[in-house]
Amino acid sequence: xxxxxxxxxxxxxxxxxxxxxxxxxxxxxxxxxxxxxxxxxxxxxxxxxxxxxxxxxxxxxxxxxxxxxxxxxxxxxxxxxxxxxxxxxxxxxxxxxxxxxxxxxxxxxxxxxxxxxxxxxxxxxxxxxxxxxxxxxxxxxxxxxxxxxxxxxxxxxx
Numbered sequence: 001x002x003x004x005x006x007x008x009x010x011x012x013x014x015x016x017x018x019x020x021x022x023x024x025x026x027x028x029x030x031x032x033x034x035x036x037x038x039x040x041x042x043x044x045x046x047x048x049x050x051x052x053x054x055x056x057x058x059x060x061x062x063x064x065x066x067x068x069x070x071x072x073x074x075x076x077x078x079x080x081x082x083x084x085x086x087x088x089x090x091x092x093x094x095x096x097x098x099x100x101x102x103x104x105x106x107x108x109x110x111x112x113x114x115x116x117x118x119x120x121x122x123x124x125x126x127x128x129x130x131x132x133x134x135x136x137x138x139x140x141x142x143x144x145x146x147x148x149x150x151x152x153x154x155x156x157x158x
Contacts, residue, residue, distance in 0.1 A: 012088070012102055012132070012134055013088070013091045013092055013094075015104075015134070015136045016029060016031055016102070016103075016104045016105070016138070017104065017106070017110060017122060017124070017125055017136055017138050017139065018104050018105075018139040018140055019109060019111075020045060020107070022109075022139060022140050023045060023046030023050055024046075025139045026047055026049055026104055028137065029083050029104055029139055030048035030050065030101065030102075031097070031101065031102045031104040031139075032094065032103050032104065033045075033049050033103075033106055034050055034051045034106060035053070035126075036053050036056040036069070036106060036107055036120070037106070037108065040135070047123040049106075050094065050097075050098050051094040053090055053091070053094065055122075056079075056105065058071075058075050058078065060102075061074075062120075071123075076126075076127045079127045080127075084131045084132060087128070088132070093105060104139060105121050105124065106121070107138075109121070111138060112140055124136070
């Protein structure tokens with residue numbers, strides 16, 4: 001099931017992020033698994049996707065960015081172009097289709113090994129926190145962005 005942003009009232013939806021390969025964590029969370037990638041997994045998931053939000057997938061041009069900080073900045077600009085209200089409406093629509101349950105936004109990267117900047121779902125989490133004040137933890141490693149004081153490292157570059 002694909003969802004697009006609607007004009008429904010904005011409400012905060014409980015959110016987390018994870019990777020497709022973390023089936024046990026996703027199932028244990030009770031959250032609705034939502035695809036936020038251009039490509040779909042080509043392996044057995046061990047759970048059923050509750051929706052797809054293509055508006056949160058990075059545009060194709062971003063995949064050619066080798067510098068993580070450039071990728072992060074351009075992806076956040078893409079999200080700014082959508083706007084917080086449109087993103088919140090899209091998230092609320094998926095949640096409402098599943099009795100108001102929270103969502104876990106999924107992609108492929110193993111951020112525990114590769115780091116916060118390796119993945120657009122974590123860029124989304126930082127962007128969402130900056131815009132709404134709502135933290136979006138990583139299921140596999142809840143300490144990732146559990147604290148608003150955590151730095152992402154890009155602003156330290158010269």
